[in-house]
Amino acid sequence: MTVPSYDEYVASLSRVTAHVDPTVATPDSLAVQAAATSLEALPTVDREMIAAWIERFPDAVPVLGLVVGLSQEKLKNALRQHLGTSSWTRAARVDPMGVAEMLDDEFGLAASLLAQRGRTYTFGDLLVARAGTRVYATSAGTAGRLVEDRIEEIAADLGLTYATRGRFEGRSGRTAPCDLAVPDSGRSAAIVVAAKAFDSTGSKLTDAVREVEEMAAVRKPSQFVMAVIDGIGWLSRANDLRKIHALWAAGEIDGMYTLATLGSFRADLEQAALLRGLLPG
Missing domain, CATH: 3.40.1350 (Trna Endonuclease; Chain: A, domain 1)
Known part of the structure; x- marks a missing residue:
């Protein structure tokens, strides 16, 4: 049997920190909140609108990952697999529609965003979100x-x-x-x-x-x-x-x-x- 090259094999691939008080605002948490507010304000939710948002806010693409439950690491891996780069800012500037299409095709971004915008969340929902690392481990x-x-x-x-x-x-x-x-x-x-x-x-x-x-x-x-x-x-x-x-x-x-x-x-x-x-x- 002829052994495929490493690149041929890769082409067939399908996917301790200090305590931080989650109630205290940080620059990162404020940035996420600002991105969420702008997403809630979108007049429509479709690929064209999401691509325009990505083009306007290339540094905020990880927030779209959070909408569908992707950590930054998983977002990078998905971008590398489908768009050839792990940099969301580069992908957003070069091909914002490609980023929107990838997130929608692979993870159902538009439907997820539409379902979650404006929803009222309970204390239990908040704790489930904070348990994300355990969810990913499972x-x-x-x-x-x-x-x-x-x-x-x-x-x-x-x-x-x-x-x-x-x-x-x-x-x-x-x-x-x-x-x-x-x-x-x-x-x-x-x-x-x-x-x-x-x-x-x-x-x-x-x-x-x-x-x-x-x-x-x-x-x-x-x-x-x-x-x-x-x-x-x-x-x-x-x-x-x-x-x-x-x-x-x-x-x-x-x-x-x-x-x-x-x-x-x-x-x-x-x-x-x-x-x-x-x-x-």
Whole structure:
């Protein structure tokens, strides 16, 4: 199998601070409030009007991200994926309509803005908004579980015996983590798969790379190692993603896939299972 280039792989990717008293106004909070006031004053809510607002207030684009629940980090990743830059001010000045269309196509900005303008919010709504970091952490876990569920569905559909989220034994009794093992984890594992999907960035991506490197380091010659890696969070950790791709290019792992290429994953998983006698020929 010809290993796609790193750029070809990237093209297939689908997404401690000091206490601050939230009741005390800051320059940033005042800027958000001013932007919100101007958004409430828009005579209509459509892409043309939003694009005109972006052109007028390029520094306030993160407020539109807040309308649809995007942190600045996730906004940067979305801009980089769809418009080729993580700078919202640059994108707003060069292509304000492109920013408006991206936020509307991908996140339903116009409908969300229309629904939220002028709404009366309760104290509970306020606390939910302040709990945003916990909400995003849950979403990140859900993204990872989505990929795990998809590869598990494929294994089950092929009729394979498998185990999930365990450790497998490789050379000299050494072990490494895996998210899917066929036919089982432990010593009997013949095929192991890592599933790592992140739409946000952080140390967890480096941890994911370390896990795949461990898998490659302990594998027996008879074991297949695959990795399903997706999410636009990797766009901000290109060096980490390149490390996994380099393992694939060097033949230290047998395949690297995204959700968009799960058809290839299925075919490769089936072929590996046939070679190890785990499916009837």
